[in-house]
Amino acid sequence: MAEELRACAEQERLSLYFARLLIPAREAENKEGAHNLNCSSESRTAFHWKMAMNDSHRRFIQVLMSHGIMEASAVRKLHRHCCEIHKVHYVHDKLDDFIDVLNKHLKPVFMEIRKRFGEDDGKRYYALVNTAENDVAKMATDYAENELELFRKALDLIIVSTSGFASSTYILNLADNLQNKKMKKKEAEQLLQRFVQDKWLIERDGEYTLHTRCLMEMEHYMRNNYPDLMKICNICRDITIQSQACVVCGIYIHLPCVEKYFKGHAEPRCPHCSEPWAHEIPDLNQADSQSSPIPSTSKNGQVQTQERRLSKTQSNLRSRR
Numbered sequence: 001m002a003e004e005l006r007a008c009a010e011q012e013r014l015s016l017y018f019a020r021l022l023i024p025a026r027e028a029e030n031k032e033g034a035h036n037l038n039c040s041s042e043s044r045t046a047f048h049w050k051m052a053m054n055d056s057h058r059r060f061i062q063v064l065m066s067h068g069i070m071e072a073s074a075v076r077k078l079h080r081h082c083c084e085i086h087k088v089h090y091v092h093d094k095l096d097d098f099i100d101v102l103n104k105h106l107k108p109v110f111m112e113i114r115k116r117f118g119e120d121d122g123k124r125y126y127a128l129v130n131t132a133e134n135d136v137a138k139m140a141t142d143y144a145e146n147e148l149e150l151f152r153k154a155l156d157l158i159i160v161s162t163s164g165f166a167s168s169t170y171i172l173n174l175a176d177n178l179q180n181k182k183m184k185k186k187e188a189e190q191l192l193q194r195f196v197q198d199k200w201l202i203e204r205d206g207e208y209t210l211h212t213r214c215l216m217e218m219e220h221y222m223r224n225n226y227p228d229l230m231k232i233c234n235i236c237r238d239i240t241i242q243s244q245a246c247v248v249c250g251i252y253i254h255l256p257c258v259e260k261y262f263k264g265h266a267e268p269r270c271p272h273c274s275e276p277w278a279h280e281i282p283d284l285n286q287a288d289s290q291s292s293p294i295p296s297t298s299k300n301g302q303v304q305t306q307e308r309r310l311s312k313t314q315s316n317l318r319s320r321r
């Protein structure tokens with residue numbers, strides 16, 4: 001319920017913002033004929049940009065906001081639906097341009113639509129991200145200070161783990177040790193469920209990893225706070241939580257990047273050290289034709305990385321606290 005109210009309040013705030021933007025656009029529309037007769041290409045571009053913001057964008061952002069994160073195929077359908085319902089010219093391959101227009105208008109309210117692929121399914125996702133805070137503090141409107149502390153600790157465990165997953169037992173044990181205010185085990189269990197519902201974490205067989213939305217929101221925070229610990233994919237240079245690692249040189253590659261990079265290679269070799277790649281290439285499933293491929297590898301099938309990482313991390317975490 002509280003979640004719905006928050007979403008409504010946020011939607012209302014942005015709806016008002018977009019309503020204000022629409023007025024100048026409509027006024028401009030009436031003057032279009034006169035304006036187009038005699039103007040430089042620069043001012044025409046500026047004019048076009050202003051005109052580009054319309055009700056289809058407004059509807060689009062409201063739906064995306066209510067979901068938080070959406071898969072690319074659903075976003076493409078939504079793009080089409082919003083254009084059709086508001087009788088706006090629809091071009092199927094212009095979704096990125098459509099989103100660029102929105103992002104120009106979202107910037108002043110410190111929000112941005114970002115896209116990235118899911119590490120475990122390889123599908124492409126779009127999410128509305130808060131750019132005002134590059135910290136876990138961006139969750140502060142929804143969570144108490146001790147709840148954020150537990151989230152940070154869970155994040156620590158996930159990032160230092162070799163598999164990208166932290167067991168619920170380990171996370172729940174930390175609830176006893178919070179500096180702000182201790183949490184009963186039951187409360188901590190419910191909190192973990194909320195993190196899952198709110199799309200910050202994903203739970204699988206009693207273990208937790210980061211939701212794709214969390215990766216989008218927290219990328220800067222993680223790069224800044226775990227500069228030596230964050231795994232970076234050798235292929236796409238993006239951060240990675242779940243990945244395969246070269247057993248010789250230790251580089252990491254996202255599962256979808258592994259599939260794409262080694263596709264068709266009879267004897268896959270590490271792109272960095274050229275030693276044979278010692279892992280099974282994920283068996284991919286092209287559910288979304290315009291997205292990255294989808295690896296079906298389970299977390300247990302993923303690669304194990306160096307133990308030294310863990311000990312180094314533990315000492316780093318101790319020194320940070």
Ligand SMILES: [Zn+2]
Nearest residue numbers: 233236254257
């Ligand atoms: Zn990658």
Ligand SMILES: [Zn+2]
Nearest residue numbers: 246249270273
């Ligand atoms: Zn290597």
